Structure formats: structure tokens, C-alpha cells
Amino acid sequence: MDNRPQSAGLIATTVVINIIWWMLMIAAIGLGAIHMDHCPVQPNVPVYLIVLGATSLLSLIFTYSSTGYQDGAVHILSLACMTVLHIFSFAWLIAGSSWVYAVYPPNYSGKERYCHKTTYQFAFVVTTLLWVAMTLLLVCSCCFALLTCCTTIFAGRHLLPNRKSFYGATSFHEPATGDV
Template identity: 80%
Template sequence: MDYRPQGARLVAATVVMNMIWWMVMIAAIGLGATHMHRCTVQPNIPIYLVVLGASSLLSLVFTYCTSGFQDGALHVLSLACMTFLHIFSFAWLIAGSSWVYAVYPPNYSDKGLYCHKTTYQFAFVVTTLLWVAMALVFICGCCISLLTCCTTVFAGRHLLPDRKSFYGATSFQEPAAGDV
């Protein structure tokens, strides 16, 4: 683990983003639970919101536990649970995307035939933002990996000795006849 002190801006941004994510996921649980039987065209959308919110909040709790326990069985257990929840959340996002995007564009004029307007719009926006965030993380990760590889290859050319020198030498000198 890296124990370097973090800057105040980074800590503040992390706290603010965590608070916003908690509020959004609590709203997802609330909207999904409140309008559970008010989505006749796709009854899985409120269930999608409830499960997405619950799994995300549980994943955040395990993230906090993982950073709190640095060693031991609790650390390994929380890492395993967190990994499982991330895989499950990704699969659930794919399933939720198929439910949310399949009934797009919405028709709010017929109340009995469609979802509650706020519930559907919330599900649509959250799902879209999650895909955008994942795409940005993927693109940034690829760029950082490419830069790291290029830097390593470039630095490697300067670190490799040629046939006439060795590490630590200041100049090349032929060994004397008695030194061999």
C-alpha cells in the first residue's frame, strides 16, 4: 500500500464524489422501491434501480473496510466480496441497459402503458452516465498504459549497455594482461 500523504484537493474531491454517489444510489433505491409496480412496459426497471443502488452501496462499504484493514483475513474477505460485487454490478448494468434502452423513446402520455416518468428518466440517466464513466476510465487507462510502455521502451534504450561498456564504468579501458 502507498502511504504517502494525499493533497487536500484530492481528499476533498474524493469525499465529495463519495457523498454524491451515496445520495444517487439512495435515490435509486428509493425511486425503485416507491414505483415498484408502476412500470408495466418493463417491470424490471424499478428492480434494476433497487439492486443497482444496494450493490453499489455495499461495494462502497467493502471499499472502506478494505482500506481500514490492511492485513489479515478481513482484508482478504473484503477484497473478495468487493471483487464479486464489481463483477455482479457490471453484469447487472448490462442487464439494466437492455431493460432501460429497449423501451426508449418513452411515451408518457399513456399512464397505464409506461413507467413512472421520473423513475424511467433517472434509470436512463444513471445508466448512461455509468457507461460514459466506464468508457472514460477505459480510454484513460489505455492512454496511461501506452505512455508507460513508450516511456519504458525509451528509457530501456538508454539503460542497456553496449558491447564496449558495462554498468558503472566511466570510460572503456582494455584490461591489463595480468588482470585477466
């Protein structure tokens, strides 16, 4: 495990993002629970918000408990639970996207047929932000992997010895003692 000290800016950013995410997921649970029966056009939208909020909060709790214990059964159990939760959350995001985007664009004029405006807009924005964040993470990961591969390939010719060099040499061409 890497135990290097982290910068204050990184720690502050992590804390702020965690607080914002906690508030969003608590709001998702609250909006979904309060407006459970106020979305006749797609009754799964409030359920989607409740489950999304609950699994996200559970995932954060397991993340915190995993970092508290570096070794042992608690760490392994936390990692296993996080893995299952992340897989479930991804599948739930796909299902929720189909429910939220299927009724777009909403018509809020008829209260009998459509979702509560705030609940639907919250679900739409959170779902869209999750897809944007995942796409950004995927693109950055691919760029990092490509950069790492290119760096390794270009540095590869310097990493392998040729017949005129040996391991531990400081330069590739050292004149023999008789050659001056």
C-alpha cells in the same frame, strides 16, 4: 501499500464524489421501491434501480472496510467480496441497459402503459453516466498503458549495457586513462 500524504484537493474531491454517489444510490433504491408497480412496459426498471443501488452501497462499504484493515482476513474477505460485487454489478449494468434502453423513447402520456417519468429518466441518466464513466476510464487506462509502453521502449536502449559500458557507469563513453 503507499502511505504518502495526499493533497487536500484530492481528499476533498474523493469525499464529495463519495457523498454524491451515496445520495444517488439511496435515491435509486427509493425510486425503485416507491414505483415498483408503476412501470408496466418494463417492470424490471425499478428492480434494476434497487439492485444497482444496493450493490453499489455494499461495494462502498467493503471498500471502506478494506482500507481500514491493510492486512489479515478482513482485508482479503473485503477484496473478495468487492471483486464478486463488481463483476455482478457489471453484468447487472448490461442487463439494466437492455431494460432501460429497450423502451426508449418513452411515451409518458399513457399512465397505464409506460414507466413513471422520474423513475425512468433517473434510470436512463444513471445508466448512461455509468457507461460514459466506464468508457472514459477504459480510454484513460489504454492511453496510460500505451504511454508506459512507449516510455519503456524508448528508454530501453539506455537501460541495457553495451560492450563499452558496465553497470553502475555514469556515462556511456568514458575514455580510457591512456586515451587523451
